[in-house]
Amino acid sequence: CSCYYIANKIVASHITQCLHSLLHVLQARNRMEPDRPIGYGAFGVVWSVTDPRDGRKVALKKMPNVFQNLVSCKRVFRELRMLCFFKHDNVLSALDILQPPQIDCFEEIYVITELMQSDLHKVIVSPQPLTTDHIKVFLYQILRGLKYLHSAGILHRDIKPGNLLVNSNCLLKICDFGLARVEEPDPSRHMTQEVVTQYYRAPEVLMGSRHYGSAIDVWSVGCIFAELLGRRILFQAQSPIQQLDLITDLLGTPPLSAMASACEGARAHILRGPHKPPSLSVLYMLSDGATHEAVHLLCRMLVFDPAKRISGSDALSHPYLDEGRLRYHTCMCQCCYSVPSGRVYTRDFEPPADRNFSHSYDNSLLSVWQGKELIHHFITEHQQGKRVPLCINPQSAAFKTFIR
Template sequence: MALGYTHSTIAAAIQNPSQHILAQNRLAAFSYQQDSSFYGLLAKQQQHSPHAFIDQPTSTPRAPQQDHPIGYGAFGVVWSVYDPRDNVQKALKKMSHVFQSLVSCKRVIRELKMLTSFEHDNVLSALEILPPTGHSSFHEIYVLTDLFQSDLHKIIVSAQPLTADHVKLFLYQILRGLKYLHSARVIHRDIKPGNLLVNSNCQLRICDFGLARVEELDVHQPMTQEVVTQYYRCPELLMGTNHYSYEIDIWSVGCIFAELLSRRILFQASSPLKQLDLITNLLGTPSLSDVRTCAPGAIRHVMKGAKKQQALATLYSLSPAATHEAVHLMCQMLIFDPAKRITAVDALTHPYLEEGRMRYHSCMCNCCQTTPANGGHKVLHRSDVALEPDCAEPFSYHFENDLNSLSKAKEKLSDIVYRNMNHSVPLTINPRSAVYKKFSSSTVAQASELPPSPHVWE
């Protein structure tokens, strides 16, 4: 896997047939709208070709790839789809059952607001939100984004070699994107390898904001513990804390850091209780001060029996690339007390990431590089740019205060869709597509496929 702008073979090397169900017929799930009406459909454009153009492009269109599902989770299904406007494969996320409850509707609105407001090279944003095909179909939302060929999970479990340079480059981009999100006062709450998209040039973006929320400043306001995939869940969540902040994302990054080095999940347990036991096996028994915000039953659980000693030296055995600097940074992420856990800002200043920063900004970033109009390699054009920029302003969630009914929430969603119909030729779902039935029936993950719920402490 090459770095920078040298061609890479990531996508081919990591293909997993079981995760890529190819459609039997080559037809896209998109068609053009003839006008800008909210519910417009152009069935006429399908008479001769499933990829009919209103205006033929000036360049010769390439043969589109088959549209096919590439992932799904608790809140949505993602397909690789062909955009006939520019002949490019993109990602289409379908959010189903949007109006099932006011809570689910607010979650979707929050995610859409984030996807349409974030602007950062290492954070996924929406290219477009597709309008529904009619009033009866407005129970689903479709979001178009850039397509990334892979994600860190697929890379980690593949036979694709990962060098120390790859690890540094990926970790730098994760923390760079996380610094931006945290500066916007957003806690992601589900940082895991599968939510870190990677393309063939090793560029990485954080995706899936289905669980993300704004920081809760009131420490007495309870927050849900139904967040973060279990393997990447921090001790305070496992131990029933009612309030948490950005530190839960940093713990997840520490787990991913170790996984990149060893190609194995650091804390892989079958239940939340066993997950906590694995953590104490590595970090040792915490002090009472370290777990002061946790549930009393959880504190008794970790304190019972003989006191466990730290075994952090075992981190050096993760990989030959687990150098002193690597382990030092990892240990600052994997700390019981969230108040002592390193921040994304401070982690980015760690010596371990110097090479990753230099490589990223020498040939990959858009902040201090530009691509000439005639193509070719990127060239340096700025020296005074902020290498790890913050969000211009905190993410605002005050719109949620007015969403006290499903009708108001539906009105707000309609407004978001309208405001993001900024393309001169908008797209709509094409019901004549050969994969339309498969697309429309694709569902989110079932309860049996989701991580175990948090343990209920006394």
Template sequence: MLQICDFGLARVEEPDSSKLMTQEVVTQYYRAPEILMGARHYTAAVDVWAVGCIFGELLGRRILFQAQNPVQQLELITELLGTPSLEDMRYACEGAKSHILRRPPKPSSLTALYTLSSQATHEVVHLLCQMLVFDPDKRISVVDALAHPYLDEGRLRYHSCMCKCCYTTASGMRQYTTEFETTAPQPFDDSWERKLTSIEQVKEEVHKFIAEQLNTSRVPLCINPQSAAFKSFAR
């Protein structure tokens, strides 16, 4: 089971393109170039960019675009992708466009992605290059990314020997599922979160969660009782 927390810079998507959206979204290292360049409206393509950054980080064991500020981060992006065309900067503000155009033009150096890891095969780099695209309209969609040969092969491997939905029959034959993507039986219900109106309530829920894990056979979440974090939590 995967538990993810801290969505402090997550925002709700606004389908109406005439409405302005905040630029305080996504942790800076994973922020898409259209946001860095002042776009006042963006789509789920910013999440594809963020996933591409995380993918590259997993391969290279380092943050791809680790910068001190958004301007420096944009410089790192253009060093890899090259100077974008005016068409690719269609969602940028005029100030950001002027900044890019004042800089000496840079060629693409996407071949550097092969040096991230020995696992950076042609299929890996191909998928990464489609995620890390400057123009969000040209960036690969989530549906197409999931259908990419690299992920498709990984999905088949998982369903060959690791999942619980495939099983071996009494005769020794392996029975494989036809549903490679699981579907939630019901929409996500966040009503439990709405009642958390104070830090104390959050602490109580976290403590309750840890206590429940201690009563199961699963590996519990362990906090060193000598740590400052534990002592602060205990208060």
């Protein structure tokens, strides 16, 4: 698979100087040391590390400044519980959590996840050609993971190529749930607009809607789909207003019914401008891979009105993804397996979550100290009955670089 070349070339070009990992055992507790940095985000830093218990390379995410305020405390606890809740091939989950210190010294959290080799952004900007097969299998996995999240009642709220991790065998996992939250069924409950990286932000968020749903993630996937086809960002603007203008240049001026939830200022901006007809035919010029089927699915995702936008579950049924589904379940997935007589396929190719993610604790957290106690108890309880717990070696040079 040519993605093996892509991923390894990209990873090699971004590796910093490797730090030698030293394994220490102290009072039956293994000490873990960072090897090299692999990513930085708004709410943490990720390093490649070696698990001293089995020598396996894994990713270690540091969640700093957890207990600065109550909002941060709730956000980190939500992300931590989500990572432990997820059980899906296309969604990153927690393999382990490092043993916390005594509660008085407890200030940051370290989560171990599977180590992936690259991300979709690095693949897209690389010079390596992307075939139609690559695009189909990537898009299939994104939507497969998204269906799982939405069926659990979770909005990711920051789907973008950098948050889609890929391996050399083209396996893809959705990651970074720092902005994720449970979908709010009550339309009177206001939700923040400070979500989603601007280039992938849905029109309803750009127009100041105080309530939105899972359709914002589908819009982001549509933008990524177009980026995979054209190898460039579809709506690359300098400001949210310009972002909205680029969207209307493509989709045309939306009807009033599509702007029902927009704020007055955004609605006035659209209405005082000239009427724009849709120009969707330009999508066929993204690349040779922009076939009629591809553009049809893309147009179902990039719909201005979120009520008329296709759902992630329905998008999986589109004929464009039939080949991606076949390729994934023939040689990539863990839900199907081979026997001497042939391939045994699972009954449900895109399984939903077996239950909704619970967020009942949100309203019960009233103070930072209460949150610290709750998170400390959650991590300790999570480790019960598992392998020898891990902790950081604070004396290593690698760790001193890590905390900086």
